[in-house]
Amino acid sequence: MQNIDKIIDKWNADPDYVIEMMQDIQDELRHTPREALEQITKRTKVPLARLYHIATFYKSFSLTPQGIHKIQVCTGTACHVKGAPNILDAFARELEIKIGETTEDGKYTLDEVRCLGCCSLAPVVMINDDVYGNLTTKKIKSLLEKYK
Numbered sequence: 001m002q003n004i005d006k007i008i009d010k011w012n013a014d015p016d017y018v019i020e021m022m023q024d025i026q027d028e029l030r031h032t033p034r035e036a037l038e039q040i041t042k043r044t045k046v047p048l049a050r051l052y053h054i055a056t057f058y059k060s061f062s063l064t065p066q067g068i069h070k071i072q073v074c075t076g077t078a079c080h081v082k083g084a085p086n087i088l089d090a091f092a093r094e095l096e097i098k099i100g101e102t103t104e105d106g107k108y109t110l111d112e113v114r115c116l117g118c119c120s121l122a123p124v125v126m127i128n129d130d131v132y133g134n135l136t137t138k139k140i141k142s143l144l145e146k147y148k
């Protein structure tokens with residue numbers, strides 16, 4: 001809770017900066033827990049319902065802990081046509097999790113995304129801030145090795 005208060009202090013508990021506070025908390029804790037939202041409400045007087053609306057509207061926030069490495073498999077049209085469903089299945093099998101889940105060791109979270117904006121490289125996967133194109137299911141194991 002001390003870290004959360006420090007973050008709220010950084011923004012002077014100003015209600016105009018609740019999104020910034022939530023972003024800092026998300027970065028620090030890899031999620032935005034209920035206790036943090038309650039503390040922001042307590043300190044800024046911004047209603048808890050509004051904070052939940054923000055936390056569930058923006059994809060950058062998560063109410064549950066996220067993995068250290070966020071894997072986003074593009075399932076937009078171009079990637080879908082080039083085999084994205086197989087790529088997604090291969091990641092799920094390799095990590096033994098479903099879409100939206102995080103591995104037990106907290107290392108990886110698997111998600112799908114609609115278009116990463118580089119369709120000519122389809123099928124595309126983004127891991128943290130790194131983009132990988134022309135993927136095949138055979139490359140996935142070695143790709144994950146980079147993030148161990």
Ligand code: FES
Binds near residue numbers: 074075080118119124
């Ligand atoms: S559809 Fe996958 S990058 Fe655009």
